Amino acid sequence: MIGKLKGTVDEIGEDHVVIDVHGVGYVAFCGGRTLAGLGAVGEAAVLLIETYVREDMIRLYGFASAAERDWFRLLQNVQGVGAKVALAVVGVLSPGDLANAVALQDKAMVSRAPGVGPKVAARIVAELKDKAPAFSGAGSDESFGLKREIGEGVAPAPIADAVSALVNLGYSREQAAGAVATAVREGGEGAASTVLIRLGLKALSR
Incomplete structure (x- = not known):
């Protein structure tokens, strides 16, 4: 099974890339973000690979991480x-x-x-x-759980109020929830909404 390809970009298609590894071209199907992150033809590239083997085909899927x-x-x-x-x-x-x-x-x-x-x-x-x-690749289980509480509408009132305030300021709900989760870690679960708003804005400005 192939787990990684390291070579040079030989061709980039709409949904795939061909990686030349010592003269052998491997076709790897990739998502848009991964394809956009690849260099131009002839440049070095490394892809992590998921290999799918079926009766009638072998298909490689490539990922940046x-x-x-x-x-x-x-x-x-x-x-x-x-x-x-x-x-x-x-x-x-x-x-x-x-x-x-x-x-x-x-x-x-x-x-x-x-x-x-x-x-x-x-x-x-x-x-x-x-x-x-x-x-998740980022953040702790604690912050993930807090953001879930926010999403499900069961977070404590100061936290919910802080998220609402940031959304009213023009931030997306996702941005606001992430910023307030960071603010809670810094200010503590008992922090007032005004403190959470201030710390949340600080996190958003970083």
């Missing part, structure tokens, strides 16, 4: 999500974006991926909410 590959695997545990849909999702959303979407139960964010309708997006955020922290 282990976290992205882990999400690709995890997404396929959801009913109705195969390799094509999983690749589309990680092609649009980074590991951190996916973790936030699951934490906030934000199916609209997931449905930004081509081929992912509202029903599939809803299943993804619902079925992965207890599995995603280990795959």
Whole structure:
């Protein structure tokens, strides 16, 4: 099984790249984010690979990071999500974006991926909410849990008020939730909403 390719970019297509490894060209199917991050033809490239072997084909899927590959695997545990849909999702959303979407139960964010309708997006955020922290690639389980509470509307009033205030200032709900989660770590769970707003704005300005 192939786990990694290290060579030079030979060709970049709409949904794949050909990596030349010592004269042998390997076709790896990649998401949009991974393809955009590759260099021009002739430049060095490294891809982590997930190899799928079927009776009638062998297909390689390429990823820029282990976290992205882990999400690709995890997404396929959801009913109705195969390799094509999983690749589309990680092609649009980074590991951190996916973790936030699951934490906030934000199916609209997931449905930004081509081929992912509202029903599939809803299943993804619902079925992965207890599995995603280990795959977030950023932040602690504690902050992930807090963002989930915010998304489900069960966070303490000062936290909910701080998120609402940041959203009213023009930040997205995802940005506001992440900033307030950071603010809670710095100011403590008992901090007043005014303190959380101030610390949240500080986090957003970094």
